[in-house]
Amino acid sequence: MLTNKPTVRRSPLHAKLEDGRVECRICERRCKIPEDERGYCRTRVNWGGELYTLTYGDLSAVESRPIEIKPFFHFWPGSTAITISTWSCNFPCPWCQNWHISKTIPNPETASYTPPEYVISKAIEHGDEGTCVSFNEPLMLFEYSLDLFKKAREKRLYNTYVSNGYMTTEALELLTKAGLDGLKIDVKGDPEVYRKVLNADGTVPWRNAEYALKRGIHVEIVCLLVTGISDSEEVIDWIIEEHLKRLGPETPIHFTRYYPAYRYGEPPTKIEKLEYAYERARKEGVLFPYLGNVAGHPYENTYCPGCGKAVIKRYGYSVVKYKITKDKRCK
Ligand code: SF4
Known part of the structure; x- marks a missing residue:
């Protein structure tokens, strides 16, 4: 039984439909999933009128x-x-x-x-x-x-x-x-x-x-x-x-x-x-x-909307200079 696997768990957000399908209510695709089939994202499945996730703790x-x-x-x-x-x-x-x-x-x-x-x-x-x-x-x-x-x-x-x-x-x-x-x-x-x-x-x-x-x-x-x-x-x-x-x-x-x-x-x-x-x-x-x-473009920096100074300078996604006081003012 796949339901015994630790990465397979019941999912809390769904509704049972009269025809045996299950509506997944996690995203706005709101897939209506027939028995034994998966939703659009292939991570949720309808087994016995219940919605299961197949990726609980299956980390890439x-x-x-x-x-x-x-x-x-x-x-x-x-x-x-x-x-x-x-x-x-x-x-x-x-x-x-x-x-x-x-x-x-x-x-x-x-x-x-x-x-x-x-x-x-x-x-x-x-x-x-x-x-x-x-x-x-x-x-x-x-x-x-x-x-x-x-x-x-x-x-x-x-x-x-x-x-x-x-x-x-x-x-x-x-x-x-x-x-x-x-x-x-x-x-x-x-x-x-x-x-x-x-x-x-x-x-x-x-x-x-x-x-x-x-x-x-x-x-x-x-x-x-x-x-x-x-x-x-x-x-x-x-x-x-x-x-x-x-x-x-x-x-x-x-x-x-x-x-x-x-x-x-x-x-x-x-x-x-x-x-x-x-x-x-x-x-x-x-x-x-x-x-x-x-990386290196000046528009990566944070500029103070008041005085226009660069208060946080970045290179790529690294902060290289931080000039803001604890009470959130320019230094
Ligand atoms: S099965 Fe996947 S794609 Fe479909 S509603 Fe649920 S989360 Fe969204």
Whole structure:
């Protein structure tokens, strides 16, 4: 029986339908899964009218990483987080930068199990200040995250998600209650990009970012400007407008450079396109725009919105100068 495997667990968010299918309510795909079949992401299965996850503690990575690399620039700067991932994804991005894990279908027969306690002990051993579920979509580890976050909180560690933001509100609420402190959401483009390329609803990540902010979770937005997909002025302008409308001027937004990967071979994002996004965001009133994947660019730094001085200087994802006092003023 596969249900005896430690990486196979009952999943809390689902509804039984009259025809024997089960509706998964973890992400907004809301897959209606027939008996003995898996949902879109291939990590959840309907067995006997119950929803099971196949990836509980089936970890593809356990690594201590700087929080800036996520990127989170306004959350525990200079700290490190024990970072974990599993397999598969609920999005089909052809340019996926982590395709080696996101395009792998989990196999509970051969999976190895890592308990949440092990992850916490590794964090403490490394001197990490928090946890992060990242690399592939963290919702693939939703059930595990709930247990991990509660245990991490008990040890005074922070908890973060690096996500496409496509969770249901119910899932986000459970994560919040379990101890989610920081949420980085990848916005893939305007609603047209979501509809045409991802077969998804482009309003969901913004709804969730807004919800998370209201629940006191630290939020940062990242847009990978993919050549020919999301690097047009029209798409960039839409994202900036939505960002300001939904999240306000103080929420950081990162425009990051894409490189060819997986099944998408267009050249890397032109630097001028990234600079356009940064400058446009500034002009429209975003206080903390950033560029990413362009090491050494001055737009990686944090500038004081009051006096314009560079108060946090970065190189790549490392902080090289920090000029802010304990009460959050320029030195
Ligand atoms: S988490 Fe997976 S199974 Fe559940 S709704 Fe999303 S894609 Fe479907």
